[in-house]
Amino acid sequence: MAESTRTSGVSVHDRQRERAARGVRTRQSLAAGKSDRPTPPRRRRPAMAALAVLLIVGGAALAGLLAVNLDSRTSVIVVNQDVPAGTEITTDLLTTSMVASEGLKIVPEDQVSAVLGTYARVPLSEGQLLDTTMLVKGGVLAAGTVQVGVPLPAGRVPAGLRSGDEIRLIRLSDGASSQPTPLATALVLRTAAGESGGIVDGGGSSGGGATLMVPSRAADAIVDAAANERLGMALIRHGVAIDDVELSVLGGPR
Template sequence: MTRIHPPRTGTPGRAAAPNGSSPAHALLPLPRRRGRPALLALAVAMVVLGVLGAAYLATSLGQTTPVIAVAREVPWGQQITAEDLVEARVSADPALDPIPFGDRDQVVGMVAATTLTPGSLLTREALTAQPLPPPGQQLVGIGVSTVQLPTTPLRPGDDVLLVPVIGSVGTGAATPVGTTGVVEATVVRSGSPGTDGLRVVDVLVDVADGPDVAARAAAGLVAIVVVAGE
């Protein structure tokens, strides 16, 4: 018996594609990726710029400038000496405006406009050329015993009241005479207790009050009251 074969489909000489897909699609070559020279050049340029930027930043951070720093505390109103200053090196920073160390000779002899703390950078805003006492005021030294001032240390710039008292120093019988004659003053410096047990406090008072305060201070008839800060 003669067998009848079904007609063959597809292109002669080519095997049928698996999964029933078209042979034409299965044998198509994969698309080739085109090179992108512009993108490659841009990437290289960005890498180079990044390296150059990092190098510039490292160089800038490594560059420092000598400036003036405070070596020890300088109370408000005190004259600045060479021993109060020390050299420090800092990187350039727009937020900082320290005085160059080369201007140290110009700083020596000026007056601290605020209390200068050790380790801080010195700026021109912290200095004044006006020595104490300023115009319209007088500097008076007041000797007081432990019962005539608070136990809390007085600081330069503290606002105080000078209250007249009656009695004698050292007897413990000093008594305020009321608010009459009370004088407003500003502390400039508070010394250490002497051998007589008195502590001398330098204060600034108005010119009109200076002579009376000095006379009472010489007699030990002044008590110091600290005014609350604002």
């Protein structure tokens, strides 16, 4: 009986160990089977893919546009210094620069001969592209006008007087015995400060001068008033082109 009980106990115990061992093997097999399965593909994001395509296409288009613009640049004429209105255009006033000139009236380098000998109809600034609308042919003086040089004494010159200004010239009175006499309208072609400094701005001491375009009939009276230090000036407007101004004789000698 005792032997039978031991045999039964051993058998039960052995069966439990066998079942446990089979369970371990089964879990290992399942785990191995799972590891052998292919990984499912990740979900794609259509919006991100479309954005990437757009960025690539846009970048290519921008690069192409820049290349076209670079190829379309041409060498054009540029003013290398300030040029007063009425100045003859010569080679020493010009240089060149590469720009995109499509649709503009600027002058290509290979057409520089067409502008030499013309005149600046308006004041030009250093570095400014030379435009055909800024030039005039046939000389600076309109019919019935002459150039005169006058001093610019302090106290009788508008502040900031410069090339391209239209002014009114007045003969000042000599005291109680006379009245100021308007002489003519004039156009300032160029100004220059004297040795004593900035007369052009209306301050300081005398010494500067200006070249004016005036009606020929008033030239004698203007020169006489300037020589006797009785010439005054009043500013009418800035930035007048030499071929747009209409100069007139006023109340002085005709």
